[in-house]
Amino acid sequence: MQYRLNNSYYLVAGFIALALVCLCLSFAAAAATKHKRYLYVQSGQNIFSLVKVLYPDQQKQWSSIIKKIVKINPHAFVAADANRIVAGQRLEIPVISSKTRRRKPAVVKKAVVHKAAVAVGSVIKKQGKVFAISSEAKSRNLNVGSEVFVGDRIYSGVKGFVRMSMIDEAKIDLRCNSEMLIEEYKLKQGDNRSVIHLIKGSVKKITGSIGKMAEDLYEMRTPLATVGVRGTEYAIRVLQAHGCDGSVDVNSKGLFVKVNRGFVDVKAAEEQKAVAVGEVVYMADQNEKIKRIDAREGVFEAVPEEKKSYPGGVLWLIWMIPVLIVLRKVTENAD
Numbered sequence: 060m061q062y063r064l065n066n067s068y069y070l071v072a073g074f075i076a077l078a079l080v081c082l083c084l085s086f087a088a089a090a091a092t093k094h095k096r097y098l099y100v101q102s103g104q105n106i107f108s109l110v111k112v113l114y115p116d117q118q119k120q121w122s123s124i125i126k127k128i129v130k131i132n133p134h135a136f137v138a139a140d141a142n143r144i145v146a147g148q149r150l151e152i153p154v155i156s157s158k159t160r161r162r163k164p165a166v167v168k169k170a171v172v173h174k175a176a177v178a179v180g181s182v183i184k185k186q187g188k189v190f191a192i193s194s195e196a197k198s199r200n201l202n203v204g205s206e207v208f209v210g211d212r213i214y215s216g217v218k219g220f221v222r223m224s225m226i227d228e229a230k231i232d233l234r235c236n237s238e239m240l241i242e243e244y245k246l247k248q249g250d251n252r253s254v255i256h257l258i259k260g261s262v263k264k265i266t267g268s269i270g271k272m273a274e275d276l277y278e279m280r281t282p283l284a285t286v287g288v289r290g291t292e293y294a295i296r297v298l299q300a301h302g303c304d305g306s307v308d309v310n311s312k313g314l315f316v317k318v319n320r321g322f323v324d325v326k327a328a329e330e331q332k333a334v335a336v337g338e339v340v341y342m343a344d345q346n347e348k349i350k351r352i353d354a355r356e357g358v359f360e361a362v363p364e365e366k367k368s369y370p371g372g373v374l375w376l377i378w379m380i381p382v383l384i385v386l387r388k389v390t391e392n393a394d
Contacts (some may be wrong), residue, residue: 060190072286078110080282081095086094094377096286097149097150097152098149098152098153099115100135100144100145100146100147100148100149100150101146101327101361101375104144104146104331105126105142105144105324106125106128106129106136106142106144107149107287108287108324108326108331110124110125110128111276113140113152114155116138117155117277119249119250120155120285120331120351121272121274122249124153124155125141125274125351126141127153127155128150128151128152128153129261130135130142131151131153132148132150132151134148134243135149135150138354147210148373149154151178153343154331155315156185159252161275161293163334165227170261170322175312176205176208176209177208178208178211178224178226178319179207179208179209179225179226179240179241179244179245180203180206180207180224180225180226180244181193181204181205181221181223181224182201182202182203182205182206182221182222183200183203183207183222183223183224184220184221184222185201185203185220185221185222185255186219186220187215187216187217187218187235188215188216188217188220189201189214189215189216189220189221189233190213190214191207191211191212191213192204192211192212192214193208193211193216193317194209194210194211201213201221204347205240208241209241209243210240210241210242211240211241211242212238212239213238213239213240214237214238215233215234215235215236215237215238215260216235216236217235217236218235219235219237220232220233220234220235221237222231222334225253225267226244226246226267226353227251227253227267227269228248228267228268229260229264229265229267229268229269230264230265230267231255231263231264232262232263233260233261233262234260234263235260235261236259236299236301237259237260237261237262237299238253238257238258238260238262239256239257239260239262240255240256241255241260242255242256242280242325242389243276244269246268248353249274250270250274251269251270251272251275251276251277252269252276253270253275253276253277253278254276254278255278255279256280256281257279257280257281257282257295257297258281258282258298259282259297259298259299260296260297260298260299261294261295261296261297261299261359262279262292262294262295263292263293263294263295263359264279264288264292264294265292266288266291266321268294269289272286273334275288279295281295281298281314282297282298283297283313283314283327283344283345284314284325284326284327284342285325285326285327286316286323286324286325286351287323287324287325287326288321288324291318291319291320291321291322291323292318292319292321293318293319293320293321293323294314294316294318294319294359295314295315295316295317296359297312297313297315298312298313298314299312299313300312313341313342313343313344313347314339314341314342315339315340315354315359316339316340316341317338317354317359318334318335318336318337318338318339319336319337320336321336322334323333325340325342325349327345327348327349328345330348330349332349332351332379334351338351339352339353339354340350340352341354351357368370
């Protein structure tokens with residue numbers, strides 16, 4: 060009798076222990092899934108822009124975050140390539156904690172020594188009136204050899220033009236009646252950044268080393284949309300109805316973007332469109348959608364001049380030669 064009671068006791072205890080283990084496992088699974096996030100990839104989106112939006116305060120971790128997303132979502136990337144994301148797939152978005160720095164013990168403050176601003180580019184070609192206003196609201200004229208800095212707001216006059224060579228070997232052409240702000244420009248391994256704001260006017264840019272790596276931050280901002288670039292040559296015209304340097308007037312102050320080499324992403328408030336080489340997109344205002352157009356000559360560059368030929372005039376001169384010879388002989392005989 061005592062033996063049966065002992066067996067029953069151990070059996071009940073075993074069931075209770077098993078129930079407790081299952082309960083703990085279910086709580087752990089619930090806690091794990093509670094913090095998971097998912098999103099579906101829309102057409103035209105890329106992993107780089109998604110990470111910038113989802114982790115805005117963790118810029119130094121963007122590269123590792125992208126690698127982790129690719130690793131845990133192999134179904135959403137072709138050949139595990141971060142540049143080849145598949146539209147329509149569901150992505151699991153990992154929770155990444157921000158790295159916090161340990162507080163250092165208080166130290167006696169030393170006298171502050173202000174370092175001179177570091178130039179991020181220089182003028183290599185210029186014509187007409189071109190000047191810059193620094194972040195300290197100081198104005199200066201720009202000439203060939205002049206340096207430009209982060210925070211500079213650069214202006215070109217009615218007949219102005221300036222070409223700048225940047226620290227990453229990028230080339231920027233700012234055309235007439237334009238205004239451009241250099242918001243950020245930094246060339247540092249793992250933290251390359253180029254953020255330029257074209258407030259109005261026309262610009263042509265050939266990108267340098269910034270923008271070629273996945274973790275680089277590269278943006279050309281305008282009042283209507285932002286252009287994200289990956290190793291490209293492109294032209295932008297925004298809020299400029301009147302043409303300059305031989306380009307035509309347009310019946311709009313909207314945004315025109317043309318890609319000469321590579322590709323760009325044009326991102327507005329509610330949509331994003333990829334633009335390939337040879338394509339032109341147009342956005343009338345912030346309430347309109349981005350659409351592809353066939354841009355006529357002269358929107359981004361001077362209208363080519365037609366070379367005039369005078370075949371009739373040449374034939375007339377050839378015909379006149381024997382007539383002149385005959386007239387000369389007649390004159391000589393008369394003498």
